[in-house]
Amino acid sequence: MNNQIAGPSTPPGAGIPDAAEPALRVRDLRVGTDNLDLITDVSFTLAPGERVGLIGESGSGKSLTALALLGLLPEEVKASGSIRLSEVGFDVVGASERQMSKVRGDRMAMVFQEPMTALNPVMQVGDQVAEIMLLHRRQPDRRAARRAAVEMLAKVRLPDPEGAARAYPHQLSGGQRQRVVLAIALANDPAVLLCDEPTTALDVTVQAHMLDLILTGVAERDSALLFITHDLAVVATVCERVLVMYGGRIVESGPIDEVFTRPRHPYTRGLLDASDMDAVDGRGRLHTIPGTVPAAGRFPDGCVFRNRCAHATQQCVQVPPLEHKGARAHACWHPVEEPT
Amino acid sequence: MSEQVNVVSVPVAEPAAARRGSRLNPSLIVGGSIVALIIGAALLSFVWTPYDPTRIDAAARLTSYSGDHWLGTDKFGRDVFSQLLVGARTTLFVGIVAVGIAAVIGTPLGIFAGMGSRWAGEIVMRGNDLLLAFPALLMAIMFAAVYGPSTLTAMAAIGIATVPSFARLARSGTLGVMNTEYVLAARAAGRTRRAIAVRHVLPNISGLVIVQSSVAFAIAILAEAALSFLGFGTRPPTPSWGRMLQESQELLHSAPRLALWPGIAIALAVLGFNLLGDGLRDRFDPRLEVRR
Numbered sequence: 001m002n003n004q005i006a007g008p009s010t011p012p013g014a015g016i017p018d019a020a021e022p023a024l025r026v027r028d029l030r031v032g033t034d035n036l037d038l039i040t041d042v043s044f045t046l047a048p049g050e051r052v053g054l055i056g057e058s059g060s061g062k063s064l065t066a067l068a069l070l071g072l073l074p075e076e077v078k079a080s081g082s083i084r085l086s087e088v089g090f091d092v093v094g095a096s097e098r099q100m101s102k103v104r105g106d107r108m109a110m111v112f113q114e115p116m117t118a119l120n121p122v123m124q125v126g127d128q129v130a131e132i133m134l135l136h137r138r139q140p141d142r143r144a145a146r147r148a149a150v151e152m153l154a155k156v157r158l159p160d161p162e163g164a165a166r167a168y169p170h171q172l173s174g175g176q177r178q179r180v181v182l183a184i185a186l187a188n189d190p191a192v193l194l195c196d197e198p199t200t201a202l203d204v205t206v207q208a209h210m211l212d213l214i215l216t217g218v219a220e221r222d223s224a225l226l227f228i229t230h231d232l233a234v235v236a237t238v239c240e241r242v243l244v245m246y247g248g249r250i251v252e253s254g255p256i257d258e259v260f261t262r263p264r265h266p267y268t269r270g271l272l273d274a275s276d277m278d279a280v281d282g283r284g285r286l287h288t289i290p291g292t293v294p295a296a297g298r299f300p301d302g303c304v305f306r307n308r309c310a311h312a313t314q315q316c317v318q319v320p321p322l323e324h325k326g327a328r329a330h331a332c333w334h335p336v337e338e339p340t
Numbered sequence: 341m342s343e344q345v346n347v348v349s350v351p352v353a354e355p356a357a358a359r360r361g362s363r364l365n366p367s368l369i370v371g372g373s374i375v376a377l378i379i380g381a382a383l384l385s386f387v388w389t390p391y392d393p394t395r396i397d398a399a400a401r402l403t404s405y406s407g408d409h410w411l412g413t414d415k416f417g418r419d420v421f422s423q424l425l426v427g428a429r430t431t432l433f434v435g436i437v438a439v440g441i442a443a444v445i446g447t448p449l450g451i452f453a454g455m456g457s458r459w460a461g462e463i464v465m466r467g468n469d470l471l472l473a474f475p476a477l478l479m480a481i482m483f484a485a486v487y488g489p490s491t492l493t494a495m496a497a498i499g500i501a502t503v504p505s506f507a508r509l510a511r512s513g514t515l516g517v518m519n520t521e522y523v524l525a526a527r528a529a530g531r532t533r534r535a536i537a538v539r540h541v542l543p544n545i546s547g548l549v550i551v552q553s554s555v556a557f558a559i560a561i562l563a564e565a566a567l568s569f570l571g572f573g574t575r576p577p578t579p580s581w582g583r584m585l586q587e588s589q590e591l592l593h594s595a596p597r598l599a600l601w602p603g604i605a606i607a608l609a610v611l612g613f614n615l616l617g618d619g620l621r622d623r624f625d626p627r628l629e630v631r632r
Contacts, residue, residue: 070527097533105531118521120543120544135530
């Protein structure tokens with residue numbers, strides 16, 4: 001199955017060998033403006049019920065990938081490649097607004113980072129949940145939708161769901177609002193749930209509950225989850241597989257425990273070192289990755305990481321291909337040695 | 341978990357009715373009362389006035405305050421109080437026509453300009469600028485010249501001249517709303533453009549539009565007064581506060597009360613509608629509700 005999508009320059013995404021039909025298959029996704037590539041050669045698949053993390057520093061293209069999946073790119077930014085959803089007869093790339101509005105919120109839904117602004121401030125939250133079901137004709141009429149909305153709010157464990165349904169967003173706390181956002185996203189049992197840093201804006205105590213709700217939500221529906229974050233600890237608790245993104249490319253992918261214990265790409269190594277709060281260097285400081293993420297368009301040719309990489313050589317002027325080895329893949333000419 | 345959340349969930353449990361009741365504010369009460377007074381006067385004038393406001397009484401010219409004529413009479417012996425009552429009708433009619441035209445045309449135009457493609461927006465806004473270049477009064481005088489002076493043509497002109505201010509305001513509000521995450525979320529949920537305009541943009545800019553309407557209402561009242569003063573607005577003998585001012589002009593020294601009362605009425609109406617607009621915004625915008 002991997003072979004049928006293999007191209008000469010871009011190997012297939014780290015596939016799930018036994019999945020009948022992936023919930024989401026992204027192939028050779030390229031996003032950019034006329035003269036600037038923002039995302040290059042991104043390929044991956046999500047099996048139904050699979051939970052995949054997408055990690056990387058700010059500016060590495062994570063959120064843009066999510067927007068591209070939903071076809072919500074800004075006017076001047078264009079996508080090419082292919083994005084296929086199960087049970088959807090057309091390619092998201094190049095689909096019309098009318099086609100996409102049937103997919104969004106139905107086959108594919110998204111939870112945004114900022115719960116304070118993701119809800120319409122002048123609409124009762126119950127109506128906002130009900131509306132999404134009415135919109136995609138999951139409920140016959142307004143009254144039924146309203147009832148189902150209260151049920152959804154109860155499922156995300158909002159205290160007093162009846163009262164919460166009548167509340168306006170500003171009357172709820174950040175954590176409560178994010179539950180409402182999750183209820184809206186899960187209302188129509190999407191095949192793919194995208195979460196863009198859904199817990200970053202929340203208190204640590206509330207975070208854990210939110211993650212729990214997301215996990216239960218996707219498990220009940222057998223939805224595939226693409227979880228975007230820069231919090232490695234969160235990825236480790238939520239996801240089975242991880243995609244590491246840098247400079248608009250996927251630089252490493254694989255099962256989470258393997259990638260996190262034996263990273264191959266120096267960037268992944270750097271991320272892990274940087275998030276280790278116990279390890280210090282010779283001068284007693286926490287590890288960092290030297291330099292900062294360049295602005296879009298300022299990434300070096302060849303390997304995008306080579307200007308920050310300690311192992312970079314002349315060879316890194318060439319773009320390293322994403323090399324697959326079992327369930328894992330990495331794009332590096334000088335991968336971190338595997339301890340054997 | 342529930343403990344964590346319950347601390348901040350107090351308002352949720354509160355019934356909606358109680359929440360709304362607590363949102364009467366002073367400007368709403370005062371503005372509402374003034375506007376109610378004007379509406380009341382206009383309604384009253386249909387069933388009762390002390391005298392026929394157009395009846396000329398040569399014997400009672402320029403009488404001062406008295407039991408017979410509460411606010412005295414003008415140079416034709418017409419009862420000032422009766423004229424004020426009937427003039428309230430004109431004032432309301434003027435405001436409703438002018439603001440109605442301006443808001444109904446201007447608001448959708450502004451939303452379209454804010455949501456549509458860059459080109460559509462540019463075309464609408466440049467057309468808007470063109471219209472804005474015409475002073476409202478000049479436009480009204482042009483209309484009066486073409487269609488003959490009447491309250492309706494004057495107000496249609498004022499309304500059309502006020503369209504740009506609504507379109508501009510609606511557009512800037514729309515641009516703000518379109519940049520919010522909940523519009524992105526609504527698009528991610530599969531909402532179409534038209535639905536976003538109706539369900540998300542319009543409710544979120546309605547506060548702006550209401551306030552703008554009340555200001556435009558006040559401006560329309562002033563414009564009507566000015567046009568009537570110039571002789572392009574309400575035709576005699578229909579009583580209008582503006583025309584009463586105009587007729588009192590030559591008698592300003594001998595009978596200042598003739599200018600005083602319509603002046604007070606106009607000022608009060610303008611104040612009332614402004615306060616009402618502020619109050620309505622505070623009342624109906626859930627974001628401005630006092631947080632606990």
